[in-house]
Amino acid sequence: MEATTLPKSWNIDQTLDDLDQQGFAVIDHVYSYHYVYQLVKECISNLNCFREAAIQNGVVSNVRSDHILWIDENLHIAQHHINTLKQLSQLLNRHFYLGINDVEAHFACYNTGEFYALHRDNPQNKNGRIISTVYYLHEEWQESWGGELHLQDKKNVWHTIQPKPNRIAMFQSDLLHEVIQAKHQRLSITAWLRSDQNII
Ligand code: OGA
Numbered sequence: 001m002e003a004t005t006l007p008k009s010w011n012i013d014q015t016l017d018d019l020d021q022q023g024f025a026v027i028d029h030v031y032s033y034h035y036v037y038q039l040v041k042e043c044i045s046n047l048n049c050f051r052e053a054a055i056q057n058g059v060v061s062n063v064r065s066d067h068i069l070w071i072d073e074n075l076h077i078a079q080h081h082i083n084t085l086k087q088l089s090q091l092l093n094r095h096f097y098l099g100i101n102d103v104e105a106h107f108a109c110y111n112t113g114e115f116y117a118l119h120r121d122n123p124q125n126k127n128g129r130i131i132s133t134v135y136y137l138h139e140e141w142q143e144s145w146g147g148e149l150h151l152q153d154k155k156n157v158w159h160t161i162q163p164k165p166n167r168i169a170m171f172q173s174d175l176l177h178e179v180i181q182a183k184h185q186r187l188s189i190t191a192w193l194r195s196d197q198n199i200i
């Protein structure tokens, strides 16, 4: 694996504590301005390749209306984010014995009016998703634009997380959450830290 170190600005002790106590954590000012600029550019220049997330194997569902693009090695700038998440996975494994050994990720674009209804990323432990992470990469976000992440923590308390630029929200994949309808284009990378493949 490429030697990536976690950004120095991250307060990792706080993150570990929040994950432990609440089942979720938020980190702000995640990457340098230079990196964010390149990542946004890579996302926007590929928007024409995004597909409706609600359609899987030809079957349409109405739980979500965003568009996504799965990240592979051809998306070079996004790879750095994936590598950072692999580093984070190792740290989480050391602290919580989670057995994470894979990261899967996609860009997501919510245009005006788009949403993702209440769901869990890993209901009843039926897939290998352990921790869900969402990194927000639009350049600006105003509270009146909606698009909040609404999340129930492990003590059943609800939280409203603004999709602020250069922020990562991470949470246990079994927790209930939703994305409120956006009133402005909302760009992100959702990535899951998984425990079911032998890649790392
Ligand atoms: C998801 C998801 C939350 C967000 O992609 O599964 O719940 O804030 N995303 O984008």
Ligand code: MN
Pocket (backbone or CB within 6 Å): 119, 120, 121, 132, 177
């Ligand atoms: Mn989700």
